Amino acid sequence: KQEVTQIPAALSVPEGENLVLNCSFTDSAIYNLQWFRQDPGKGLTSLLLIQSSQREQTSGRLNASLDKSSGRSTLYIAASQPGDSATYLCAVKGNTGKLIFGQGTTLQVKP
Amino acid sequence: NAGVTQTPKFQVLKTGQSMTLQCAQDMNHNSMYWYRQDPGMGLRLIYYSASEGTTDKGEVPNGYNVSRLNKREFSLRLESAAPSQTSVYFCASSAQRDSNEQFFGPGTRLTVL
Numbered sequence: 001k002q003e004v005t006q007i008p009a010a011l012s013v014p015e016g017e018n019l020v021l022n023c024s025f026t027d028s029a030i031y032n033l034q035w036f037r038q039d040p041g042k043g044l045t046s047l048l049l050i051q052s053s054q055r056e057q058t059s060g061r062l063n064a065s066l067d068k069s070s071g072r073s074t075l076y077i078a079a080s081q082p083g084d085s086a087t088y089l090c091a092v093k094g095n096t097g098k099l100i101f102g103q104g105t106t107l108q109v110k111p
Numbered sequence: 112n113a114g115v116t117q118t119p120k121f122q123v124l125k126t127g128q129s130m131t132l133q134c135a136q137d138m139n140h141n142s143m144y145w146y147r148q149d150p151g152m153g154l155r156l157i158y159y160s161a162s163e164g165t166t167d168k169g170e171v172p173n174g175y176n177v178s179r180l181n182k183r184e185f186s187l188r189l190e191s192a193a194p195s196q197t198s199v200y201f202c203a204s205s206a207q208r209d210s211n212e213q214f215f216g217p218g219t220r221l222t223v224l
Contacts, residue, residue, distance in 0.1 A: 044215040101154040
């Protein structure tokens with residue numbers, strides 16, 4: 001059974017820092033991995049999708065990497081801003097076609 | 112282009128009452144999904160529809176039914192609500208089941224008293 005873990009559960013950094021969020025999964029047979037952002041009381045916003053054949057994806061200040069063999073993905077946020085404060089979720093899709101979510105990392109960027 | 116829309120945004124029910132949560136997408140996606148999000152449990156799949164005319168159970172289907180009314184709409188019904196169904200419900204869609212990005216609606220916050 002696929003399990004997805006995100007560490008740390010919470011992170012607080014000063015504005016301007018570069019930071020890395022971690023996601024690990026137990027079954028490497030995945031179709032893709034997706035990173036989401038969720039603001040308090042809101043829905044999920046898709047940030048990046050990495051297909052199983054890809055190693056990384058970039059969007060603006062965000063860079064996500066995927067190492068299937070080790071069951072790990074990282075989300076790198078460059079030059080963090082207070083507006084980046086949110087909960088970040090990773091989810092993997094396996095051969096069942098279902099997304100399995102981690103518990104999320106809640107990020108606070110202090111001005 | 113509204114993406115994925117859900118109604119209602121908020122709902123309070125009494126135990127035993129029934130209701131239907133509505134979801135629609137305007138992206139011509141084939142696959143649609145219903146999730147629930149609970150503190151400490153994360154997001155869990157209730158039901159999904161890989162394509163129009165098909166529905167399948169997810170991780171936590173008990174107490175729910177779904178209808179894929181057409182390609183655009185996918186509804187979730189609670190026949191006899193229970194306090195354990197207090198949650199935030201999200202609808203999502205993707206172009207295809209396996210390889211594509213999922214897009215989420217804003218959620219419905221349901222409280223069952």
